[in-house]
Amino acid sequence: MRLAVLYSNAGFAQHIRYVFTWMAETLGIESCQFLSYASLTECAPDADVLVSYGPERPTACPTNIHIRESGIFWEHYMKPQSLPCPPLEHWNELPILYGQKPETGDWVMESVSGEDVSIICHIDLVAGIFFLLTRYEELLIMERDRYKRFPAEMSLLTHAHLLERPLADEYADLFASWLKRILPIRLWRTHEPWGGSPFALYVTHDVDAPWKYTWRGLPSAKGNRWRAISCLLGISQDPYWTFPELSKLDRQFGVRADYFFMGGGSHPLDQCYAIGSAPIRRLLRELRENDCGIGIHFSFSAHLSLFRREKDLSGSEAFARELAHFISVTRNFPIGSRQHYLGIRVPDTWRQLEALAVPFDTTLGFAESPGFRCGTCRPFHCFDTERGKPLSLVEIPLIAMDTTFIHYLKTNPEETLERMRALLVQVERHRGVFCLLWHPHILSDEDYAGWKEVYRRFLEMAAEKNPMMSNPMESITGGTRTKQVK
Numbered sequence: 001m002r003l004a005v006l007y008s009n010a011g012f013a014q015h016i017r018y019v020f021t022w023m024a025e026t027l028g029i030e031s032c033q034f035l036s037y038a039s040l041t042e043c044a045p046d047a048d049v050l051v052s053y054g055p056e057r058p059t060a061c062p063t064n065i066h067i068r069e070s071g072i073f074w075e076h077y078m079k080p081q082s083l084p085c086p087p088l089e090h091w092n093e094l095p096i097l098y099g100q101k102p103e104t105g106d107w108v109m110e111s112v113s114g115e116d117v118s119i120i121c122h123i124d125l126v127a128g129i130f131f132l133l134t135r136y137e138e139l140l141i142m143e144r145d146r147y148k149r150f151p152a153e154m155s156l157l158t159h160a161h162l163l164e165r166p167l168a169d170e171y172a173d174l175f176a177s178w179l180k181r182i183l184p185i186r187l188w189r190t191h192e193p194w195g196g197s198p199f200a201l202y203v204t205h206d207v208d209a210p211w212k213y214t215w216r217g218l219p220s221a222k223g224n225r226w227r228a229i230s231c232l233l234g235i236s237q238d239p240y241w242t243f244p245e246l247s248k249l250d251r252q253f254g255v256r257a258d259y260f261f262m263g264g265g266s267h268p269l270d271q272c273y274a275i276g277s278a279p280i281r282r283l284l285r286e287l288r289e290n291d292c293g294i295g296i297h298f299s300f301s302a303h304l305s306l307f308r309r310e311k312d313l314s315g316s317e318a319f320a321r322e323l324a325h326f327i328s329v330t331r332n333f334p335i336g337s338r339q340h341y342l343g344i345r346v347p348d349t350w351r352q353l354e355a356l357a358v359p360f361d362t363t364l365g366f367a368e369s370p371g372f373r374c375g376t377c378r379p380f381h382c383f384d385t386e387r388g389k390p391l392s393l394v395e396i397p398l399i400a401m402d403t404t405f406i407h408y409l410k411t412n413p414e415e416t417l418e419r420m421r422a423l424l425v426q427v428e429r430h431r432g433v434f435c436l437l438w439h440p441h442i443l444s445d446e447d448y449a450g451w452k453e454v455y456r457r458f459l460e461m462a463a464e465k466n467p468m469m470s471n472p473m474e475s476i477t478g479g480t481r482t483k484q485v486k
Helices: 010-027 125-133 167-182 222-232 243-252 278-289 300-305 311-330 348-355 402-408 413-429 451-463 473-477
Strands: 002-007 031-036 049-054 065-068 089-091 094-096 108-113 116-121 200-206 258-262 293-298 337-339 380-384 389-395 433-437
Touching: 002 010, 010 031, 010 049, 010 125, 010 167, 010 380, 010 389, 065 167, 094 167, 116 167, 125 167, 125 380, 243 278, 243 451, 258 278, 258 311, 278 293, 278 311, 293 311, 300 311, 311 348, 348 380, 348 389, 402 413, 402 451, 413 433, 413 451
Parallel strands: 002 031, 002 049, 049 065, 065 116, 200 258, 200 433, 258 293, 293 337
Antiparallel strands: 089 094, 108 116, 380 389
């Protein structure tokens, strides 16, 4: 299918093209041509479907679909006035972030003349998707938690009870439904991004605490001191060293997991282990032999460096230094990254990763709550909202994390499985990626009794649906999992 997009707002051409490109990639549209209203000639573009985006339809070219630009977003771009105003209006139970209902008629109006279908939409899907994918609100709302993270409670998605709905995907699927109304069946093909599987399950393991007991922490072991000494001397196995059991469990359900290791950091939250230590080097070798991907877990120190006055210089140094050390130890470029403690500052963190040629990041989920922080369960290219340009970096949104349920929500195992099952239904419905973070030390029965079973039961539940169970970047790029450094 060939799509032509006509837009009137030339000042935000990059932003508008970014949204339609994401929809085209998401829906499997073969080609997408862009033209401004001002560049239109008397001849219509050669395409199967013409879409226009502006205050009014272009007079020089009748279009099949017209999405009315709301104006308020682009007019007040990067100003508080551009944020959606709750309570949100709805159309057919679909929440509306931007748009204005016409005085006569409905939010979406369809007219049929013979075999021709014409659709006018007063919901500004473009502004809404841009708001969600770029985490736009995080640039305008300055509140941060004690870890310098944007808190879930400040998000519109939380207040509007939308965090567990992938609203950007719903918008894209609405657009797809219009294309199916307009196009003959022979021109529409079902997009199969995951090799015929209905969705992808991407299992990730952040190596934060490979050991419960360390010599440095021995003075605080108190009643467990002899247990700690036994583990430190190798007489007994440390309860957090669960990697053999975790690998066996993943293989049982056909999971090809990726592990993220820390490459440095000076903050107390970073100093759990050294990636260059002999046990970690052996672990890295074993994981590679088991076809696991190895990614970098950038430190909390690196995250904090982005908040200093000289952030451009200090942040670049921190991220580059950790990447260099990671490569020197692993002899591989990382498959991708996740930020420690989910510490991310948009778009600053993305800029650092882009400059270092990191292929993808998978940080964007809220620590305090599961769901769809970016309004999508589909991987997407990032966009620098301040500089107004798309990035080559891909973000794989994080949907759920073990410690969210254990430490933040304090739900029991059964409640956790129900929440995760509901999220899985959403991901399957939108043919997306369920990105799960499960820390290896959470398999420890000593401190997390019952949670190993939650993990096992979730894998069992997901496996019954026959998802693709590996890194989705392989399907997106067709690339290999690791790139060796010579």
